[in-house]
Amino acid sequence: MKEQTVNESISLYKDTYSELYSALKWKVDKHSLMLIAAMYVTNAKEFNLKRFIDIADYIKDHVGMFSYLKSTQRFTIAATLDTTSEDPKESFHQFISIYDKLIENGFTRNAFSYIAAGTLLKVEPNRIDEIVQKTHEVYKGMRKNHFFLTNPGDYPLATILAQRELDSDIIVRNVEDYYQTLHKKGFYLGNDLQFLSHILAIETSHRPEEKADQCLMIRDMLKKANLKTKSAYYPYIGMLSFLENTIGEFESLVAINEDLNKDKLFKWNKDVNFMMSVLFLMNQFSAVGEAARTGLNISIETLIQAQQAAMTASMTAAAVASSNSSSSS
Template identity: 70%
Template sequence: MEERLIKEKMEAYKDIYSQLYSALKWKADKRTLMLIAGMYVSTSKEFHLKRYLDIADYIKDNVGAFSYLKSTQRFSIAATLDTTTDDPKTNFHRFIAIYEKLIENGFSRNAYSYISASTLLKVKPIRIDEIIQKTRDIYKGMKRHHFFLTNAGDYPLASILAQCEKNSEEIVSNVEEYYQVLQEKGFSAGNDLQFLSHILALNSEYRPDEKAEHCLEIKELLDNSKQKTKRVYYPYIGMLSFLENRESEINSLLMINEDLNRDKLFKWNKEINFMMSVLLLMSAMTAIGDAARTGLSISIETLIQAQQAAMTASITAATVAASSSNGNT
């Protein structure tokens, strides 16, 4: 059943990407289109190109002339609104209100603040001020521990962590404990390790040393399969560590990854293919009830949201860098 579901997810992913590419190949980066296709597949939201493009156009028509949402970022935000809300256009205005509250609380006007706002869409309106303040406190706590590592790219995970039940000091302390234990296990220090620490801190069911062992096991399984574990893959190792039958599920992951790497549509984006392989595998696990089977104290859906935030942040960074190198502002 798992293999059939994975194949269905892959077919849906390729079909949605093909539709997006035909419509937007001159307007959006391929990596962004890959992420958008993955968002629809992972949430099992039926994709309708006309409806999706209508939402993207609505965003463009309802922001200021110099907004980031006039650019390609509107396409990923349109997908977020379409896959996570019942009324995307109405919720777009709520999304903008959340974004402005983040700015009022000291966050910068940039692509990452928009991503952070999108992760807060499901927060009840009565709690939004509290959660934004908590997001700010968590971000400041991260900055205290890792001043040179922590930057705007950490906004999205801070906002997801802020929705956990623990208080901000406990969350920051837990993230830092994971960071130190993982470094002792041989993971390289840096922003990718901090991202991995954020992912693991979403779950309080395991001790940090136990979860670090799971991550090391995943890393060794990947290394032994000749899938080199680059630092940028650290957050995705964290995702995989929450799955129960890690060895067999790594085999499924490699099958997905090899398929994407062979496909002429995707073969030039191997790093994104690995990230998408994890997303497709995780969403298949959700479909067969793996969240209940593993007894996680958080849902696989939350992990997928965290992964999408991580992917969106990394793809946004790559797109901005490419634009800068081409002389764009």
């Protein structure tokens, strides 16, 4: 698929979502369909409904009766496989192998472990064991620092952090430095702040004080634009801090957000629309590779992967909470 402008990406996103919604509205919640549509657009993968459903059915047919992948999560995993590999069915077995290794190394069997496994699909096979072990070390370090905050929802970002060329104890220390510095600047303590700390710790060339000031500036800009700045938005404030010219790009962010909020397909999903706005804005820079123009030592692709992992985890958590609420009522 050719490189697209933001407007072209948004148009394609709407078309893909409409096709997904028409086919799966009784099987998959709207937020998950929005995420799936965005995954195809940001990965520049042409969407084919028949192929997508075939992959989802293949997943359902090749897991145990009580697997989370018997549920609607198989559709987001199908999108992950379809957008990251040439042979999704073959990649599925690699994906399950990675998932099993995570479980063997102490992760629990839940939806977040599957998301974490998906973030490792592009890791060289000969490094999987090393990264999986390091992931668990990073997670244990986070849990030691914040026992009551750290939970399986943190698995996906732990796997991405573990891929950095740093020792696990240094990664954990960086996350904690960001957490404490951001709190001193006025960000509320909690899991959303920890998530923001994870995002910022992916890149190591900036000082926590510098990035915290930048995040504070972005939060103030969002307030002035009458956009919500609740703690659930913290990870996306972190994403915006990686832009070379945040102020210059801010108008584009507002325009994308307004476009989605006005569309009848999405107007009742303003929180997800904001996440998508940041995702589409960041995706403009995905062709930069190692992002030399921004001075980062990580690729924009890694950031987008981290953002998709964060979005998938938050939507999965919301779906689980909704399901638990329904079953108890």
